[in-house]
Amino acid sequence: MPEPLPRPVTGVFVRQVVQTACPGHFALMWLDATPPPEGAETDRAVDVVDDLPPLCRGPLAPLPGGFARAFAEGFRRRWSILGPDRSPPYTVRIVLRDALWHEVDSNTHGFERAGVLAADEILSCVREGRPPRPAGRPVRPDARIPPMPRLTLDGRPGGDGPPG
Incomplete structure (x- = not known):
């Protein structure tokens, strides 16, 4: 098993929006x-x-489980080849904090691709010693990570932005 991730990388934001x-x-x-x-x-x-x-x-509903599983699968598949000899670079714990999805335009492929982008961004942050930048497409180079839109069960805002 690889060594643990050398430091936390918190507040990662991935945007996969293609129309x-x-x-x-x-x-x-x-x-x-x-x-x-x-x-x-x-x-x-x-x-x-x-x-x-x-x-x-x-859309004011829980993230469908298939989307979370697709994100995890995309992340795992990409992470497994990013290290030396196409092996995992580190052992890592990924905590899914929030998500936005669309009833028509969201699908497992989009969330799987978001997982791939997240793996690349996390490893870049560790290797470059920097905080996360918005990852994905379309993302401007000078873009800031938006606050998480966390909601409570009654549909009111419940978050105060990205952790860490």
């Missing part, structure tokens, strides 16, 4: 990457934890 046909890709995710908890026994290089709010602001 070339119907349906398009619409996947926005906020997440944190941390080393696995100390003393945790793991046989996987990537552990994905769901800390998503009960409702997503768009």
Whole structure:
């Protein structure tokens, strides 16, 4: 098993929005990457934890489980080849914090692609010693990470922006 992620990378934001046909890709995710908890026994290089709010602001419903699973699968597949000899670079714990999705334009492929983009951004942050930048498309080079839109069960805002 690879070494643990050397430092947390918190407040990662990934935007995969592509509208070339119907349906398009619409996947926005906020997440944190941390080393696995100390003393945790793991046989996987990537552990994905769901800390998503009960409702997503768009469209005022929970994130469909298939989208979260697709994100995790895309992340795991990409992470597994980013290290030396096309192996996982580190063991990592991914905590899904918030998401936005669309009833028509969101699909598993868009969330899977968002997972790939998140893996690349986290490894770049660790290698370059920098905080996360917005990742994905379309993202301007000078863009800032938007605050998480976390909602409570009654549909009111419940978050105060990205963690960390």
